[in-house]
Amino acid sequence: MALSLFTKTKKAIVDRASDDYATRMRLKYKPYYHAIESQQGTHIRLDGRDMVMLSSNDYLGLSFHPKVIEACGAAAKVWGTSPTGARISNGSRAYHVALEEKIATFLGREACHVSVAGYISCCSAVASFAQKGDIILADKNIHSCLVDATRLSMATVERFSHNNPEDLRQILKSLPHHTPKMLVVEGVYSMEGHICSLPELAQIGEDAGCFTVLDDAHGFGVLGRQGRGTVDHYKLNDKVDLICGSLSKSLASTGGFVAGSRTLIEYLRTNSKQTLFSAALSPSMAATASAALDVMQTEPQHLERLWRNTKRYREMLKGLGLDIWGSETPAIPIVLGSKELVYRFWNALLEKGVFTVMSIAPAVPPGKDLIRTAVSALHSDEDLEKIAAAMAYAVKQM
Numbered sequence: 538m539a540l541s542l543f544t545k546t547k548k549a550i551v552d553r554a555s556d557d558y559a560t561r562m563r564l565k566y567k568p569y570y571h572a573i574e575s576q577q578g579t580h581i582r583l584d585g586r587d588m589v590m591l592s593s594n595d596y597l598g599l600s601f602h603p604k605v606i607e608a609c610g611a612a613a614k615v616w617g618t619s620p621t622g623a624r625i626s627n628g629s630r631a632y633h634v635a636l637e638e639k640i641a642t643f644l645g646r647e648a649c650h651v652s653v654a655g656y657i658s659c660c661s662a663v664a665s666f667a668q669k670g671d672i673i674l675a676d677k678n679i680h681s682c683l684v685d686a687t688r689l690s691m692a693t694v695e696r697f698s699h700n701n702p703e704d705l706r707q708i709l710k711s712l713p714h715h716t717p718k719m720l721v722v723e724g725v726y727s728m729e730g731h732i733c734s735l736p737e738l739a740q741i742g743e744d745a746g747c748f749t750v751l752d753d754a755h756g757f758g759v760l761g762r763q764g765r766g767t768v769d770h771y772k773l774n775d776k777v778d779l780i781c782g783s784l785s786k787s788l789a790s791t792g793g794f795v796a797g798s799r800t801l802i803e804y805l806r807t808n809s810k811q812t813l814f815s816a817a818l819s820p821s822m823a824a825t826a827s828a829a830l831d832v833m834q835t836e837p838q839h840l841e842r843l844w845r846n847t848k849r850y851r852e853m854l855k856g857l858g859l860d861i862w863g864s865e866t867p868a869i870p871i872v873l874g875s876k877e878l879v880y881r882f883w884n885a886l887l888e889k890g891v892f893t894v895m896s897i898a899p900a901v902p903p904g905k906d907l908i909r910t911a912v913s914a915l916h917s918d919e920d921l922e923k924i925a926a927a928m929a930y931a932v933k934q935m
């Protein structure tokens with residue numbers, strides 16, 4: 538009896554997977570999971586054709602920096618390939634502690650904890666601290682890892698409209714005064730390219746006694762002094778309790794971090810399931826992030842070039858009459874409003890040798906279907922000219 542019950546359940550799940558509309562469409566139109574055959578900086582080879590990458594998160598272009606590559610390879614020779622265990626048990630190494638101290642100092646925080654993914658770090662920054670009975674106030678457009686974290690925490694979740702301090706204020710008015718509250722925002726919203734309205738939001742949060750978590754995956758390396766991020770950009774270090782982020786964007790590695798007071802980071806190390814039950818960051822990825830952070834502080838030309846390219850690229854898109862959703866950062870969407878238009882535009886760019894990524898509802902709000910593009914410090918003038926010609930061509934195909 539029990540066996541037939543299981544068999545039925547299993548079949549239902551297999552049927553659902555084999556009949557999944559989104560998977561069938563993905564396999565038919567092949568918009569995602571392109572296996573790039575080779576890469577050198579912004580230049581990639583795909584299906585035997587040379588293309589310019591225009592959707593990488595390598596904002597500062599450090600993934601091909603000689604010092605960063607050298608550090609990555611050297612670390613494996615010293616430490617082997619993996620710590621093969623969680624930090625709490627056999628996986629802690631001196632290189633973790635050194636990287637954490639370096640990131641904490643850079644951000645003006647007492648302590649930091651690194652993990653194998655930005656997804657895990659950002660998730661633990663929320664889920665280890667909020668609990669059942671608390672209220673989380675979260676921007677409507679937060680990243681999936683933060684949405685998952687709010688669910689894992691079992692707290693009650695209230696979503697305020699994107700980057701809208703007035704909406705946050707109104708929602709807070711209706712909430713019980715003494716319930717512990719957490720405010721969750723991003724420094725730079727990666728789909729929209731918007732910078733968080735942190736001065737207003739953090740003040741409203743502080744007035745309501747909120748604990749504030751800011752995910753700066755896309756602000757780190759891009760905003761603030763030497764790329765210290767969104768909090769530094771606004772000089773609001775005392776208004777944000779935890780900054781979390783990723784090592785996989787400006788730091789040209791993979792992994793993530795959470796930075797805050799020593800008390801908060803030690804609490805996270807005791808309570809974060811994502812930390813307790815997952816293996817630690819590998820030597821090569823830690824060394825890569827560490828070397829990239831050194832380069833960020835000693836070679837200002839990468840950040841300067843990133844912003845020069847950003848301005849030039851943004852003007853180019855505006856000149857073509859494209860809707861860039863008011864992006865203020867190197868992450869610049871091209872909003873087209875329907876999946877059909879997005880697919881045509883994306884295909885036209887591909888035809889002209891420019892690689893971008895489609896993002897369609899529900900990954901973005903309905904009617905905001907877009908092409909996600911991101912400019913890098915590594916894009917040369919010739920790259921930008923090729924991109925301009927491809928954009929003009931794609932516009933004509935609409």
Ligand SMILES: Cc1ncc(COP(=O)(O)O)c(C=O)c1O
Binds near residue numbers: 656680
């Ligand atoms: C805002 C935000 N937070 C967290 C992450 C997760 O970072 P990672 O890719 O390093 O896991 C991302 C990645 O896209 C992100 O955009």
